[in-house]
Structures are given as C-alpha cells and as structure tokens.
Ligand SMILES: Nc1ncnc2c1ncn2[C@@H]1O[C@H](COP(=O)(O)OP(=O)(O)OP(=O)(O)O)[C@@H](O)[C@H]1O
C-alpha cells in the first residue's frame with residue numbers, strides 16, 4: 077500500500093502493522109510508530125524478531141498482512157547489510173546505478189555521483205573496482221549510491237554489522253554528518269546498543285517474534301555528537317536501560 | 328555543496344591491484360611436460376612398439392621431415408593439403424560455435440526467466456549432451472541435405488550444453504539483495520537482465536565458451552568422418568584417409584595440427600575472457 081503519510085510531518089508511519097508469512101510465521105504484531113523529518117529512529121531487538129521485515133514492508137519488498145504503512149515510496153534510500161555493489165562496475169559507476177535506473181541523463185547522474193562520492197569521502201577511488209576496496213570503503217560506496225537520489229527516508233538494515241569496531245565508529249560519525257547535512261529521516265537497525273544510542277533521536281525495543289514495540293527511549297543528546305559521548309555517564313545509563321528492556325524482550 | 332560536511336580522510340587502505348608478473352614458474356612447467364612428452368614418444372616409436380608396427384607411430388623427427396616439411400606431394404600428402412582441410416574444419420567449427428552461442432545463450436535467457444521452461448527443457452539438454460550424437464548419423468543424413476549443414480549440426484549438438492548450462496547458472500547467480508536493489512527502483516525485467524544478470528553471468532559465460540569452443544573443434548573434426556562427399560574435405564576426413572593408407576607421418580602431422588587448432592581456440596577465449604572481465608573478476612585461486 078502506498079498511502080500518503082498521515083500527518084504532514086511524518087515521513088514514515090506504521091499503523092498496527094502485522095505480518096504473517098505464507099507458511100504461518102508471524103513476524104510482526106501490531107507495530108505502530110512514526111518518524112518525522114529530522115528524526116533518526118533505531119530499532120533493536122532479538123535476532124529473528126522481525127526487524128528486517130519491518131524495513132522490507134516500508135520499502136514494499138514485502139506486503140504487510142495487517143495494518144497500514146504510509147511512506148513516500150519514490151523517496152526511499154535503502155542500505156543493505158552487505159554493500160551489494162556490482163563487482164563489474166567501478167566505484168563511480170556503482171554510485172551512478174540508482175540514478176541510472178531512474179533514467180537520469182548521463183551527465184546529470186555523473187554530476188550527482190561525483191557529489192555523493194565527495195560526501196562519503198571516496199574521492200580518488202572513483203575508478204577502483206569493489207574488490208580493491210576494504211569493507212568500510214565498500215559500505216561508503218553503498219551509502220553514496222543511495223544518497224544520489226537524495227531520499228527523504230533512509231532505511232538501514234544493520235549496515236555496519238560486519239565491520240570492525242573502529243571502522244564502525246568512524247562510519248557512525250560520517251553517517252550522522254550526512255544525516256544533519258541532508259536532513260533525511262532515518263530508520264536504522266542494529267544489534268549494538270551503543271550504536272543505537274549514539275546515532276538516534278529515539279530507540280525502539282522490539283520483543284522476540286512476533287515482534288512488537290515493547291519500549292521506546294528518547295535520546296536527549298544534541299547533534300553534532302562527539303565520539304566521547306559514548307563514555308558520558310548519562311549515555312551509559314541510557315544504554316543500561318535499553319539493555320534491560322532488551323533482556324526482557326528475550327524472555 | 329557544503330564541503331565543510333564532507334569527509335576527506337578515509338584511512339582504510341585500498342587493496343593494491345595484483346598484476347600478473349612474469350613468472351618463470353609459469354613457463355618451466357609446460358616446457359618440462361613437453362620434453363617428457365617427446366621422450367615418451369621416442370620411447371614408444373623406437374623401443375616399445377614392435378619393429379613391424381613402428382610405421383604406425385613414426386619418430387618425432389620423421390614426422391617433421393615427412394609431414395611438416397613436405398609442402399605438397401601426391402594428391403593429398405604434405406602440409407598444404409593438411410592446412411587447407413584444417414581451414415575447412417576451422418570454418419565449420421567457428422560457424423557452428425557462433426550458432427551455438429546465439430542459440431544457447433538465448434535459450435539460457437529464456438530458461439532463466441521461466442522456471443517452467445527451465446524444468447521442461449533441462450532433461451532434454453542433458454540427454455542431448457550424453458547421447459552419442461555420432462550414432463545418429465543415419466538419421467541426420469536422412470533429415471538434412473548437404474554435408475556442410477550436417478557437419479554444422481553435429482558441431483552445434485556437441486557444443487551446446489556447456490554454453491546453455493554455464494550461461495543459465497550465471498544468470499541465476501546474482502545475489503538476492505542485488506535483485507532487491509533493482510526491485511526497489513522498479514527496474515523492468517529487461518533492465519535487470521542487461522544491467523544485473525548478464526554482467527553477473529559473464530565469468531560463467533566465458534567458462535562455457537572455452538569448453539564449447541574446444542568441443543566445437545572436436546565436433547568439426549569427428550563430423551568429418553561421417554559427413555563428406557569428395558572435393559575439399561575437412562581435417563577429419565583427411566585424417567581418415569591417412570589412417571586407411573597407413574601414412575603415419577602425415578597422420579600424426581594432421582592430428583597435431585587439429586589439436587593445435589583446439590588449443591588456439593581455447594587460448595583465444597581465455598585471452599578474451601581476461602580482457603573482458605579480468606579487471607573485476609577474482610578467480611578462486613589461493614594465490
Ligand atoms: N520470506 C519469508 N518467508 C517466511 N518467513 C520469513 C521470511 N522472511 C523472514 N521470515 C521469518 O520472519 C522472522 C523475522 O525475520 P527478520 O529477517 O525480519 O528478522 P530480523 O529481526 O531482521 O533478524 P536478524 O536480527 O537476525 O536480522 C524470522 O523468523 C524469519 O525466519
């Protein structure tokens with residue numbers, strides 16, 4: 077379904093969304109929340125609770141069996157867990173791909189791709205092939221590819237899950253800068269509570285399958301955030317509360 | 328664009344391009360094998376074979392002097408007639424291979440887009456692949472006029488399977504998430520084929536091409552044994568003549584040149600493959 081978002085400021089809203097797969101797996105149960113412009117919402121929850129399903133419904137890769145999901149489908153950026161670059165394309169040509177699929181003229185998409193490459197700091201690597209890049213750089217290229225069309229809503233399915241701690245923290249900062257610069261609304265999935273708190277304006281905790289939202293935490297820290305924030309007492313306290321809720325979710 | 332917000336120092340290292348350096352090891356192997364091959368040949372032709380059977384396998388130097396170094400003698404002896412018939416077979420192999428590529432890849436595209444068609448066609452492809460095509464010669468002769476067409480058909484039947492199976496496998500090899508990326512942009516089936524499935528299939532397509540090219544040469548050569556009517560004939564027919572007349576040196580010369588054709592075709596497609604996909608494709612070699 078592609079209803080327009082209910083309230084004018086909500087770019088994405090789930091209203092009592094449920095999902096039961098064909099063979100009877102109930103993945104989501106009455107999920108309701110919405111994301112406004114300028115919000116960055118992160119969902120944490122036990123493995124297999126339906127987090128990816130939530131994103132797949134939002135992007136119409138999957139059709140929900142109950143409730144409604146309102147989003148502007150023409151303005152979605154989707155970042156997969158793996159970079160999903162085309163190995164036969166150079167970085168520049170990979171970043172152009174989505175613009176190309178939208179049939180933008182060549183000069184236009186090259187210009188947009190160059191901008192996006194600059195934004196993620198991959199300048200100088202335009203002519204490299206994915207196999208020549210490190211995991212972190214591939215992820216940047218993947219981010220750049222989604223940035224090209226300047227989506228209003230960005231969906232991230234554990235984009236940094238496969239990266240080492242240092243690279244992950246660096247990319248966290250870069251993504252936050254992009255978030256502030258581009259002003260999109262973000263829906264982010266992660267298994268890391270620290271990452272969730274560091275990135276978000278709000279953290280939602282999902283229960284084990286069938287996934288429901290069982291807790292919601294507003295994150296009070298102002299942007300831009302500094303990586304030392306992770307060692308502030310308030311930060312740790314919030315992480316503790318979320319961890320506690322998550323423990324409950326596993327029961 | 329606000330450059331203050333850009334990130335300018337990715338510290339992760341770029342993995343350097345591993346270029347193929349000249350390596351002695353790559354050349355010493357084939358040379359050793361070649362020397363061993365010649366040695367075994369001498370052993371066979373001048374020690375192992377009984378005296379009265381040695382005309383079947385002349386020594387290497389005799390093959391050179393009586394086969395390769397004779398340009399033209401008698402009606403069919405010498406290098407020139409061998410090369411002419413080799414050229415005739417090469418043409419059959421190449422035309423047959425071209426037909427195989429067009430038909431085989433089209434079939435693979437159709438099969439990749441329809442599970443039903445894949446199911447329906449697959450058993451018959453496997454059957455054709457394992458059928459002794461040459462046992463069908465009477466049937467082929469009865470159904471099709473013209474030795475040229477008959478020879479082409481043999482080439483196509485023998486070379487078809489690797490092209491179809493490898494192309495199909497390649498077309499189906501793109502990741503689920505790569506497909507979803509295209510789905511998210513509302514890409515058409517055609518766009519998906521051209522921009523995702525076909526490039527993803529290229530490494531497999533080249534594997535299929537190399538195998539099929541070798542088979543096409545074999546098909547052209549053995550097809551000659553069964554389909555010919557005087558006049559200029561293929562290398563297979565030429566070999567058959569030498570075999571019947573027990574002309575050992577010419578026979579071996581013709582066989583070596585026929586194998587060389589296969590080798591050249593194989594190397595050619597290897598070269599094309601490296602040119603086309605070498606930049607991005609990683610072969611699964613540990614080093
Ligand atoms: N296409 C499908 N058909 C049937 N069941 C599915 C399908 N996709 C997901 N599921 C099931 O739905 C449940 C939720 O899956 P989902 O991938 O959304 O979980 P997740 O929260 O993203 O897990 P993880 O943290 O491991 O990524 C799982 O039990 C999964 O097996």
Ligand SMILES: [Mg+2]
Pocket residue numbers: 127128129233
């Ligand atoms: Mg998931």
